[in-house]
Amino acid sequence: MIALKSAREIEIMRRANVIVAEVLQELKQRVAPGITTLDLDAIAEEMTLSRKAIPAFKGYNVAGRIYPRCLCASVNDEIVHGIPSNRPLREGDIVGLDYGVIYDGFYGDSALTVAVGKVSAAAQRLLEVTEASLYAGIEQLHEGKRLGDLGATVQKIAEDAGYSVVRAFVGHGIGKRLHEEPPVPNYGEKDRGLRLKEGMVLAVEPMVNVGGYEVEIKDDGWTAVTRDGSLAAHFEHSIAITKNGPYILSQL
Ligand code: MF3
Numbered sequence: 001m002i003a004l005k006s007a008r009e010i011e012i013m014r015r016a017n018v019i020v021a022e023v024l025q026e027l028k029q030r031v032a033p034g035i036t037t038l039d040l041d042a043i044a045e046e047m048t049l050s051r052k053a054i055p056a057f058k059g060y061n062v063a064g065r066i067y068p069r070c071l072c073a074s075v076n077d078e079i080v081h082g083i084p085s086n087r088p089l090r091e092g093d094i095v096g097l098d099y100g101v102i103y104d105g106f107y108g109d110s111a112l113t114v115a116v117g118k119v120s121a122a123a124q125r126l127l128e129v130t131e132a133s134l135y136a137g138i139e140q141l142h143e144g145k146r147l148g149d150l151g152a153t154v155q156k157i158a159e160d161a162g163y164s165v166v167r168a169f170v171g172h173g174i175g176k177r178l179h180e181e182p183p184v185p186n187y188g189e190k191d192r193g194l195r196l197k198e199g200m201v202l203a204v205e206p207m208v209n210v211g212g213y214e215v216e217i218k219d220d221g222w223t224a225v226t227r228d229g230s231l232a233a234h235f236e237h238s239i240a241i242t243k244n245g246p247y248i249l250s251q252l
């Protein structure tokens with residue numbers, strides 16, 4: 001069942017997502033050679049608690065596995081769900097920062113991928129294309145359009161650039177739970193799939209690989225990496241579908 005949100009609920013979700021956006025903006029500014037992803041995790045936790053919100057991922061249970069930290073930080077060939085560690089970031093790395101909070105009973109969820117210092121032209125282009133694919137997908141989020149319109153749009157931008165779109169993970173509805181119906185794939189066919197309605201709130205999160213779309217999970221049980229070792233990027237926003245079109249809740 002898809003839980004449609006009232007205007008009042010959407011405004012609460014806006015507040016949750018603004019906190020996520022503020023945290024991600026601060027983390028983006030702090031990313032530099034030498035900082036560790038555990039340092040970033042600590043900053044995120046402190047900022048969240050000081051805003052009277054709860055980090056959403058710490059203790060989150062996926063199929064019996066408990067996520068140990070507040071932030072997901074995924075470096076280079078890590079696609080998503082990288083666990084913060086005390087390994088310092090290095091010049092030339094790219095790092096995906098995925099963050100979520102609970103505020104007043106509702107979840108916020110957003111992600112971006114950031115260059116550490118100066119990165120290769122190839123890495124820079126991957127970041128730009130992946131972010132562009134997210135925004136092009138968001139433009140499809142109008143009442144009456146279908147989920148396949150979103151997926152096909154994201155997929156075309158990634159594949160036209162020579163990249164592939166991850167299949168093993170998808171976006172999701174979001175609200176009183178982090179992962180709600182419907183699943184939101186970043187691939188698909190125009191005019192297919194669920195029809196979009198006012199009051200739906202979706203977390204759209206393209207994961208784009210330079211090489212093939214296949215993923216592997218590391219021995220830590222969480223970190224998803226590209227099977228071929230190629231670079232990967234991830235961008236995510238939580239978006240409400242309104243009468244006036246898409247409302248990006250996680251954008252400042
Ligand atoms: N943004 C991710 C998602 O939408 C975060 C989940 S990480 C977890 O699935 F640890 F909480 F599972």
Ligand code: CO
Pocket residue numbers: 109110171172203205236
């Ligand atoms: Co998400």
